Amino acid sequence: MRKQTRNFFALSFLCTAASAVALTACDAPNADSFDPPADDGNGLAIAQDENADEEKGLVEDGETFFNGDILAEVVLDDGTELTFVGVTKDEQHGVGLLRRYADGSSDLLAQPEMRKASVLDIFWAVSEPGTPIPEQFDLAVPGAAPKGEQGWLLSRMAETPLYQTRGTGTCLTNANWQAHVRSFGYATEWWLFDEEPSTSSYFVDYPNDWGGDWYMNEVPHHYRYSVSGSTNGYVVDNVDEYFTSVQICALGSHPNWLNGTGGIRKTHPGPEVKFWYRTIGSTTWNLLSSTDVAVADVPDQFEWNFFSATDWDWRTDIRLAEEDDLFDIAHTWTKN
Numbered sequence: 001m002r003k004q005t006r007n008f009f010a011l012s013f014l015c016t017a018a019s020a021v022a023l024t025a026c027d028a029p030n031a032d033s034f035d036p037p038a039d040d041g042n043g044l045a046i047a048q049d050e051n052a053d054e055e056k057g058l059v060e061d062g063e064t065f066f067n068g069d070i071l072a073e074v075v076l077d078d079g080t081e082l083t084f085v086g087v088t089k090d091e092q093h094g095v096g097l098l099r100r101y102a103d104g105s106s107d108l109l110a111q112p113e114m115r116k117a118s119v120l121d122i123f124w125a126v127s128e129p130g131t132p133i134p135e136q137f138d139l140a141v142p143g144a145a146p147k148g149e150q151g152w153l154l155s156r157m158a159e160t161p162l163y164q165t166r167g168t169g170t171c172l173t174n175a176n177w178q179a180h181v182r183s184f185g186y187a188t189e190w191w192l193f194d195e196e197p198s199t200s201s202y203f204v205d206y207p208n209d210w211g212g213d214w215y216m217n218e219v220p221h222h223y224r225y226s227v228s229g230s231t232n233g234y235v236v237d238n239v240d241e242y243f244t245s246v247q248i249c250a251l252g253s254h255p256n257w258l259n260g261t262g263g264i265r266k267t268h269p270g271p272e273v274k275f276w277y278r279t280i281g282s283t284t285w286n287l288l289s290s291t292d293v294a295v296a297d298v299p300d301q302f303e304w305n306f307f308s309a310t311d312w313d314w315r316t317d318i319r320l321a322e323e324d325d326l327f328d329i330a331h332t333w334t335k336n
Contacts, residue, residue, distance in 0.1 A: 061267040062294030067287050071134040074126050077157055078105040084123055086136035089286055090279045093139035095119045101301050115185040120146050125153035171249040171299040177328055184243050184305055186332035197223035198323040213258040225318035233317035234331050241334035243305035244316045246273055251298050252324025270320025273302045278313035
């Protein structure tokens with residue numbers, strides 16, 4: 001388990017039964033140590049989040065929390081960050097890929113060879129020749145063999161311009177973002193474009209559930225992503241292939257949460273993008289990762305894609321969103 005500063009991620013997941021405009025908030029002086037509330041960190045009691053594991057910690061502004069083992073971290077020449085995470089739960093094993101596209105980077109993973117690529121295929125494509133494959137890959141998909149020569153994507157980056165380059169300081173247009181998501185080739189699609197939490201029917205208001213004091217008495221609303229009446233975000237059950245993309249194009253005001261004496265308990269909380277999983281036969285949701293988006297990283301794009309022969313359940317969750325935050329959200333999947 002690990003907490004680190006990282007503000008965009010994408011997750012591809014493999015597993016077997018054997019085994020998410022400038023911020024206009026103000027800072028306050030005299031920061032104190034952060035003392036988390038006795039709940040899930042978002043003003044909701046854990047019991048209200050049905051059958052969910054308790055979070056092991058809360059992220060600060062700009063941090064990502066991983067509930068798993070970091071197997072490898074790769075930063076490509078265009079600034080794209082790839083973090084491979086191993087997970088073992090209920091004697092089932094998985095390997096996830098958390099991906100952050102740098103501002104102005106190339107859309108290098110949206111290539112024909114990456115269509116429905118497994119986590120192992122991506123690791124193989126971006127690792128230097130001779131790099132050993134972590135054992136957890138074989139636990140996740142026993143006997144799986146990667147495609148092509150090791151490091152082929154690194155070689156291609158050095159030789160040719162790579163596809164569409166993301167604009168600097170702007171999100172992908174809706175059309176380009178949709179084309180990017182569709183390039184991974186999944187069968188079923190569900191889209192939201194330009195969603196602003198205070199006006200979107202897919203966000204619900206959780207007013208100041210944290211309690212306590214807020215800088216300049218700017219009490220936030222704490223909107224939460226809600227689909228089909230659920231306050232747990234978007235859920236897909238028994239998925240074999242799954243891809244989610246959350247593009248954050250603007251942030252409204254996210255005031256500091258204070259400790260009652262003027263010190264900072266948490267800097268600019270939210271929005272938080274969380275990914276959860278549930279193993280075969282389990283009724284418990286397990287937090288895989290949580291990222292608190294920092295204004296310095298907007299525009300930002302969070303994604304994960306899962307490719308496997310098994311039937312894990314997946315959930316994408318956005319919490320602590322505020323008025324004037326702006327999101328594009330996509331979920332695509334295949335059930336074999």
